[in-house]
Amino acid sequence: MQSKFGRMRLxxxxxxxxxxxxxxxxxxxxxxxxxxxxxxxxxxxxxGFLEIAGVLDRRxxxxxxxxxxxxxxxxxxxxxxxxxxLGQRLLSQCVRDMPCLVEGVRARPLDSQAPATKVLSExxxxxxxxxxxxxxxxxxxxxxxxxxxxEPRVKTRFxxxxxxxxxxxxxVNGQTFLPAQEEPVSIVRNAPVGAEDVLLLQSGSGTxxxxxxxxxxxxxxxVQVSPKFGSCSDLVFAVVEEKRNQTPRxxxxxxxxxxxxxxxxxxxxxxxxxxxFVYQQGSLTREGKPVTSQ
Numbered sequence: 469m470q471s472k473f474g475r476m477r478l479x480x481x482x483x484x485x486x487x488x489x490x491x492x493x494x495x496x497x498x499x500x501x502x503x504x505x506x507x508x509x510x511x512x513x514x515x516g517f518l519e520i521a522g523v524l525d526r527r528x529x530x531x532x533x534x535x536x537x538x539x540x541x542x543x544x545x546x547x548x549x550x551x552x553x554l555g556q557r558l559l560s561q562c563v564r565d566m567p568c569l570v571e572g573v574r575a576r577p578l579d580s581q582a583p584a585t586k587v588l589s590e591x592x593x594x595x596x597x598x599x600x601x602x603x604x605x606x607x608x609x610x611x612x613x614x615x616x617x618x619e620p621r622v623k624t625r626f627x628x629x630x631x632x633x634x635x636x637x638x639x640v641n642g643q644t645f646l647p648a649q650e651e652p653v654s655i656v657r658n659a660p661v662g663a664e665d666v667l668l669l670q671s672g673s674g675t676x677x678x679x680x681x682x683x684x685x686x687x688x689x690x691v692q693v694s695p696k697f698g699s700c701s702d703l704v705f706a707v708v709e710e711k712r713n714q715t716p717r718x719x720x721x722x723x724x725x726x727x728x729x730x731x732x733x734x735x736x737x738x739x740x741x742x743x744x745f746v747y748q749q750g751s752l753t754r755e756g757k758p759v760t761s762q
Contacts, residue, residue, distance in 0.1 A: 531555055533570070534597060545597035546575050558609050563742050565721055567614035567705045572607030611723060611739075614705040615668070618654035624665035626686040631655060638669065638684070640691050645684075657706045662716040663687060666747060668706050671696070675728045678702040681720065683747050694752045695761040699743045700725040717748035
């Protein structure tokens with residue numbers, strides 16, 4: 469199932485990060501006093517990624533939301549307090565390291581030269597925003613999928629991959645690589661990962677198990693395909709991670725899943741968890757263990 473978030477992701481991206489620092493609460497108190505003097509901004513709707521980084525420290529937790537402006541491409545930080553009603557709601561409605569749609573955000577500008585804001589900028593974020601805003605309130609927030617629009621045909625550095633509409637067989641450079649399948653198959657991610665082009669294939673339908681996935685890898689050495697894998701959730705985020713002195717990898721994150729015949733409480737608990745599969749240099753793992761046939 470392709471959500472509207474998948475179509476919006478290139479226009480906007482949002483990351484929510486929670487962090488803990490001793491003594492920060494007092495500094496942000498001054499930051500909040502500064503906010504009270506600023507004029508209100510009109511309500512705006514933003515969408516993007518939510519990430520809760522690490523364990524919250526109740527001695528001084530704070531949070532920030534980072535949005536990439538669709539107009540300028542600049543990164544903007546929205547500051548919020550995880551202990552307050554707004555922060556509690558955001559953190560309860562979204563899941564760590566998963567895409568989240570946040571509606572109706574209202575915020576006031578913070579002085580980028582204020583001591584409290586400077587402290588925020590020195591906390592070791594992986595990104596550096598161009599502007600800081602204090603969140604006043606927001607509408608509903610929910611986890612969304614962030615995959616690309618399904619494609620039956622894509623071009624890679626090593627040739628063309630086609631999913632036949634008649635029987636969902638997968639062809640690589642005109643030759644059948646995956647045989648005909650009963651369930652629909654689509655290409656939902658096409659990403660260069662180092663010297664390889666990695667495609668994410670989605671199959672499945674229905675409520676019992678909406679989605680399963682396979683990784684199709686093309687390189688100068690040939691073509692590889694993984695076993696089917698997944699939690700059965702179709703709320704998925706696949707991102708290439710590149711770190712210095714490390715081999716690039718594709719992180720495939722999805723919500724946990726309990727089927728419609730499971731108790732509602734079990735369904736709710738499963739949907740609050742994130743399951744991560746990692747493809748890196750010929751290996752697909754979950755929690756460090758090789759993935760075998762589903």
